[in-house]
Amino acid sequence: MQNNTITKQHFAFFTVIYLFFLSGCQSTPANKSAILLAQQGEFESAKQTIRTDYSATGKSKLLYYLELGMLNHLQGNYQLSNQQLTEAQQIIEEQYTISISESALALLSGPAYTTYAGKIYHRPLINFYKALNYNALANQPNAERQTFLDSALVEMRQLDTYLSGLKDATGGYNNEEQPSGLDQLTEQIDNLTRPLFAPNDLLKDIEYKDDAFAHYVSGILFERNQELDSARIQYQRAIQAFENGFAKQYDINPTVVTQIKKDLIRVMEAAGGYSNEVAQLKSELEITASKAAQPVLNILQDVGIGPQRKQFNLLLNVDEDAKALVMTPILWGTQQEQQAQMRWFQMLYADTSLFDLIQNYATGDIGDVVMGGLTKRIPLGPMWDDAVDIGLISALEYGSRISVTYLEPLQQQIERSEIWVGEKKVANLDKIYSVSLLTLQDALNNANSEIQIALAREIVKSLTAQKAISATGLDSSFSGFAKLATSVVNAVTASADLRQWHSLPAQINYVQLPLSKGEHTITLKTYLASGIVLEQSETIQIVDNVTLWHTRTFLQETRIETPDSTFL
Template identity: 35%
Template sequence: MSHFLRLTGAALCALILSGCATYGAGLTGAIEDLQKGDYVASEAKLQQALKPTGGDRLLHYLELGVVKHLQGDFAASNALLETAGQIAEDMETTLMSDLLLTLMSNPRQGPYPGADFEKVFINYYKALNYFGLAQLAQTDADRQAALDGARIESRRLIIRLNDLNTRKGNFKEAADEEQQTFTQLLKLFSALQGNLVDMDRIKYRDDAMAHYLTGITFEMNREYDDARISYQRAAEAYEKGFAKQYRLDDGVTEQAWFDTIRMMRLAGGYDSEWRRLASKKLSKARRAELDLWTRDKAQVIVLEHKGLAPHRKEMNLELSANPNMQALQLRPYFIGNDQAQLAWFYVLYADKGILDAVSNYLDAVEVGYVLNSFTKTVNIGPLWQTAEELGLVTAIGSSMRVTVPYYEPVKALGYSNLSVGGQSLAMHKASNPALMAVQEQMTRAGYDIQMALARSSLKAITAQSVGQVGGNFGGLLAMAGKLAAQLTDAAETRNWLLLPQEIRLRRVVLEPGEHALTLESQLPTGIKRYDNQISLQPGEIHFWRVRSLPELGHTQASPVKQLIKTSN
């Protein structure tokens, strides 16, 4: 018996180590090398940590695609991201076949399918890569081929965003729904019950920055009316909810309208319309600026990818059965869970309304009021007898561990300023992948807890049934099986970690000639300065990408000067 217990204990220790490590922890070394600017070392560690087959195959191609992009190997980056796109598309139709494996083990043993916003960023990075290839092109034909590639990615982006709008509704439809009387009443009573998060308001339903990028692509290809359409879709998305949802700057909304109006002027046939739109959407200073953007001038587009995407983490919950209420109850472990985890649980799960008051009243003698502020009660009522017959109540016993994913609060990054031609211009917050990740996780909270409960319950019942046929060792086997099931349970902690936390943008018009650009970026580890000396020709569009990170050592800006010429 003692020998069996030692073997069981050793196995459980190994299972703890294998079951509880998060995805982000496994890539720490690769991320640190990236922060130092050692992209080659980062690539090597990613190759070692992420395999091109198995459950992490999508992330293998996503993470390496970003590293190759930063190295300036744009063709290799596009090849990796093209494969990533194919994998994500295939998994949209085959994911259900892996559901049983995931349910019986844990989500991290199944394939990672990618979030909707991550799939949009596949096309986003591919378009940027084509811009880089256009800059490196030795002939006009090669340059035009690269810009054609960017156009194709832009059209793929449009298709993907249209699909998002169809499935989740666009910002205008969401705003219209908000005004319906019945919808307002539902929200009123939802607030009365204590629900703190309106999931419909935080859906990823469109991407203004992606529309804006397609506008740049069409403008570079001199397709001014297509550019107008994309810039206008960007402006409307920013204005109707995207900017507010992801805490972006008003300046980027005005910039998108500014470029919409510029394209109207270039395309022709919109004389009265552009004047009316300019009067409505642009400040007096920006209306005056329209006349400066002539065909003989040059443009500079500065795109800063700032910070790193947050790591998705795991929170442990305690599941217990409450016969008095005929309910299952969840509480976070108060040892081992930090303040951010408790806040996540309270906002997304905890009973905060009438149900909470009933639970407090019925259980006050046992656990008190304070603890019940962090309780999620799942009333199963008539199904309680079914739960008993299935052996669930017995399998749960005094308590059982359940895991769910969460994000810590994302702190806003500091200022970014562009200096050029004697001007100091604030970089506009144009997109926020970090908040996209957090809000996407919030919308999945209900599904996550349902799957976690079902997964843990099924494994506990299985362990209990094994114990019933185990003879003299039945109780021990049941206990060991339950412990093993709980210790190996794990939440889905994978996400695309090399995405930036924020994307900032500034677009200026300059006279042809020599110019010095300086980007000053405030990061948690201090202020970083990036310099670039450029020579502009009439009609050129100069695209400068900067990757600013909270660095462990010296990091360069984009290793390749981004200069793309267009003939207006």
């Protein structure tokens, strides 16, 4: 009984220590602070924040170049932006092969000690923003217009090569159902029993495997440069990806696909030789009469700031009676953050499936079943003796902290965005790309592997400490204190990798307008859920058949006038 009391006191003390050190875990990263400064128009302060906290040669050098590249893009320093984004692109390509030494360091110290390699969807966005920079340069007075336009298309060709490799690796969006290899009855049984063996089936079909938005922007730029065959191919690829899964996965309005089909009709009619395909598309869209071709203005609106990755902590303990490892969330931060942490845990890790309930009932007692939504139990079964032999059970006597990431909840801050030409409203914009959902689905897709690696890392650290204590020959009273002390040290050093490209927008909205050639005053009105209306205006000279206006809208009460739009 006395030993149990001591253990409980140790456990309580250990938990307090955890909470003390966790108090500093939710601080705002430097690059998030930088984009918050940028939305107030304080670009030089924002860039200095990045230079102070990140190095051009350190483990986070990719973020150094990504953030500075975006800040200079927003400030209108297009040449410098492209130089920095090119550096970022090269770092991503170099980091495809992670060194063995860095993998070992990550296992012992944590992922934040490795070189940040970015996310799979970052590379297309680098090409996208570089192309926007080149097109903005082409529209400056006395610019070498064609040279810059050609450079933009080079970015699109590089992007197409990257996406082709991505589709080869993932299968892309294929509208053909793959045969399961099972007869109908067996397949029905398999569908019924699959949840028993795959509780995380909710993570199905959230892999980033192609980019319909990138294909569409490529098509716009190719059409603008009168490369009609390349434009046709990119529009077709965009339609295929949108219709076969991209639109559903990222919650894109079907009106976007309708617009791309109209664009496809336009380039095929201009190129000639596609009468059958044009007739089929017009029939599908119920277009009964052809309209005379006229110039179009494509508008892209970057909105807001993407969601932030935060640290989420769990306590790993041993249940000797049930012969199981038990993970319990340690909630910390504001009430909203604690709710988000618990929901994230219950969504991904908690013992809430039928299979988990059966395991808890079989290995524990009724209380384990009730606690299933608040814990994650890992029954060791016949592996228990091996865990005892290698010292794992002893090493986890006082528990260990596991740190993983979670994503703050996505908030719908805008009601709608409108385009006005002169004094007349002409259209609403639709969401065409969601960086927020890309970030969320990437986090969900990596959640299981992240927690498995974190679990392995803390077990290795605990075992290493246990062996070191045993080697000292301390008696039982001192060894108990030593184990508690090393558990506290491991708790302090446990950390998740919170690095991300913070200056990306939350989403991108889009609309296409038919406009005659000449000068037009375009006003973008963004209506927030709070009732505030943000206005941005630009005088645009329409001289080509295809024009693109790109702008960034920060969701704040006071509109700061900054050169954050690129008229193309």
